[in-house]
Amino acid sequence: MxxxxxxxxxxxxxxxxxxxxxxxxxxxxxxxxxxxxxxxxxxxxxxxxxxxxxxxxxxxxxxxxxxxxxxxxxxxxxxxxxxxxxxxxxxxxxxxxxxxxxxxxxxxxxxxxxxxxxxxxxxxxxxxxxxxxxxxxxxxxxxxxxxxxxxxxxxxxxxxxxxxxxxxxxxxxxxxxxxxxxxxxxxxxxxxxxxxxxxxxxxxxxxxxxxxxxxxxxxxxxxxxxSARPTARPGNAARRTPPPGQRIALARDAAFSFVYPHLLEGWRAAGAEILPFSPLADQAPDPSADVCWLPGGYPELHAGRLAEAENFRAALRAFAETRPVHGECGGYMAMGAGLIDKDGQRHRMAGLLGLVTSYEKRKMHLGYRLAELSAPLPGHTPGARLRGHEFHYSTILDQPDPPLARVTDANGAEVAETGSCRGRASGTFFHLIAEAT
The missing domain is CATH 3.40.50.300 (P-loop containing nucleotide triphosphate hydrolases)
Structure with missing residues (x-):
């Protein structure tokens, strides 16, 4: 067409x-x-x-x-x-x-x-x-x-x-x-x-x-x-970013609202099924899923409700005992041990990782990221090179787990937001866009 x-x-x-x-x-x-x-x-x-x-x-x-x-x-x-x-x-x-x-x-x-x-x-x-x-x-x-x-x-x-x-x-x-x-x-x-x-x-x-x-x-x-002109379609067919699993439990609500639409479309095109659930409604990831993905969003604005979502947190921990769980930015923060909101109050998060983040003193972290994985991320093996983007105001207070990747900015300078992993749990502060060639 x-x-x-x-x-x-x-x-x-x-x-x-x-x-x-x-x-x-x-x-x-x-x-x-x-x-x-x-x-x-x-x-x-x-x-x-x-x-x-x-x-x-x-x-x-x-x-x-x-x-x-x-x-x-x-x-x-x-x-x-x-x-x-x-x-x-x-x-x-x-x-x-x-x-x-x-x-x-x-x-x-x-x-x-x-x-x-x-x-x-x-x-x-x-x-x-x-x-x-x-x-x-x-x-x-x-x-x-x-x-x-x-x-x-x-x-x-x-x-x-x-x-x-x-x-x-x-x-x-x-x-x-x-x-x-x-x-x-x-x-x-x-x-x-x-x-x-x-x-x-x-x-x-x-x-x-x-x-x-x-x-x-x-x-x-x-x-x-x-004044519009015909659209040129550049390049040859490209391999899309593979889905992280066949059945993907995807957190989806006001606290977890951001994943690039082209990724979801690519996952579906590859035959994956996406099973949304709401942590804010204290819902558990679908037990039939083989991977759980927590997208970015604004958990710092909903930290109190997430701390009270006992069913969600217990189910997420149980899920991670047998299957991978990955979080991006806000999802990564929600997988950590604690989140400090703008008023300085600490809220308990899921505890899959030791990460502690704070939104009390805002500092912008912004820019493209190139990551070379040191450990597996759902859909990707160690050594894979991924391109993404980081944009948040939260600061890492503690990141005790092993780094998930070596992460650099667009100029090749290393950044502290390396992500981390523990068992089957992993997270990054950058949002995945595509695999690097």
């Missing part, structure tokens, strides 16, 4: 309004009867949930540092049957790491170049006028393999302000696809890891509907659609 044409929504920097524009476009074009397939460039796991809510189609991460061209090409197949692709970038268009990974530096520009999707550049023009054209012209010229479809002016102060910015763009030969005045009611609230998750946002449907109307009123949707 042919893939639809696409566009990539990016900006010079974070905070320029990429997410608001992307969500508004997804809803506005959907309201016109179009099937729009969303993607997210980079490892962000919150935005795809909002994409799904706005479009009705599951959003997929595409990452040039962690994924090879073959895997990226496979994942782009999610667009089959759609009318248009809209991919949201991360950070600034050309922002990535210094040392390239599987396909590139992790920059959104890499994805635009691989796929042939022209870039719609969102410019926050507050505090400037004709000078914004110099920014746009620089972005248009920096990489020959990245094409600029045009710009969307955001946070425009007045009609006079808009006219001045448009005059600068016209002189520079930069198409203007629309201009958005500041509108607080469609901006998303933040939390300690970024945006509030889609399923937690009580007013989400109202905000999405308003964003759709807002974008439809201020963006030339016909011209924007006409």
């Amino acid at each position: 042919m893939l639809p044409p696409g566009l990539l929504i990016s900006a010079p920097a974070s905070g320029a309004g990429k997410t608001t524009l992307t969500l508004g476009l997804l809803r506005a074009l959907g309201d016109q009867g179009l099937k729009v397939q969303p993607f997210k460039s980079g490892p962000d796991y919150i935005d795809p949930g909002f994409h799904h809510a706005a479009s009705g189609r599951a959003s997929v991460n595409l990452d040039s540092w962690a994924m090879g061209p073959g895997l990226i090409g496979q994942l782009i197949g999610a667009a089959e049957g759609a009318d248009l692709v809209l991919a949201e970038g991360s950070m600034g268009l050309f922002d990535g790491v210094a040392c390239p990974g599987e396909t590139g530096s992790g920059a959104s520009a890499d994805i635009a170049a691989l796929t042939g999707w022209p870039v719609v550049l969102v410019l926050d023009v507050s505090g400037q006028a004709q000078s914004a054209a110099a920014v746009a012209a620089g972005f248009a010229a920096l990489r020959e393999d990245v094409h600029l479809a045009g710009v969307v002016l955001n946070r425009v102060a007045s009609p006079r302000h808009e006219a001045l910015v448009r005059a600068g763009m016209q002189a520079a030969g930069i198409p203007v696809l629309g201009a958005l005045p500041r509108l607080k009611s469609v901006e998303m609230p933040e939390r300690h890891l970024g945006l509030v998750q889609a399923e937690e946002h009580a007013a989400l449907e109202r905000i999405l509907s308003e964003a759709g109307r807002f974008v439809a009123d201020h963006i030339d949707l016909r011209r924007l659609r006409a």
Whole structure:
């Protein structure tokens, strides 16, 4: 099946309004009867949930540092049957790491170049006028393999302000696809890891509907659609990350909400069955499962309830006596001996590992990770090399068990968050994205 044409929504920097524009476009074009397939460039796991809510189609991460061209090409197949692709970038268009990974530096520009999707550049023009054209012209010229479809002016102060910015763009030969005045009611609230998750946002449907109307009123949707270009599908067929087992008990609730959708889809495609359960509801992992996987999330916000979930903790310990249990980030914290919340109170966790973590004094741990396993992780043997991403504010106070892996950042520097293992239990602070070649 042919893939639809696409566009990539990016900006010079974070905070320029990429997410608001992307969500508004997804809803506005959907309201016109179009099937729009969303993607997210980079490892962000919150935005795809909002994409799904706005479009009705599951959003997929595409990452040039962690994924090879073959895997990226496979994942782009999610667009089959759609009318248009809209991919949201991360950070600034050309922002990535210094040392390239599987396909590139992790920059959104890499994805635009691989796929042939022209870039719609969102410019926050507050505090400037004709000078914004110099920014746009620089972005248009920096990489020959990245094409600029045009710009969307955001946070425009007045009609006079808009006219001045448009005059600068016209002189520079930069198409203007629309201009958005500041509108607080469609901006998303933040939390300690970024945006509030889609399923937690009580007013989400109202905000999405308003964003759709807002974008439809201020963006030339016909011209924007006409600027999309055919999608190139890079690479040859690639081996996906193998499932950790045949029947996978997967923790799934407000405390354990994050696992990359492409991993779950890949596990199912390989024939694995996923059996969700809720630790917050004091549920046990399915006894018929051959592995238990605790994803990332926000256990520090639910530490009291997890400490009181006696059935869950006892069942998890019993499960680990005969079958592997693995946790990522929040899941890893919940497998430890204790978790200290923001108020300094210590809560008892499952005790499968000796890990003690604290959220009392927040410190950001952020970045790509390359891990070479020293011990087995479900689905992977010692020596396997895995690429992932770490993003949390908790600090390790004690990690007495043997390290699970040698872990380095994107520059090759070793990091302290090596993960750990004890018996059949293992955990990491990084979220697995793909195997390294």
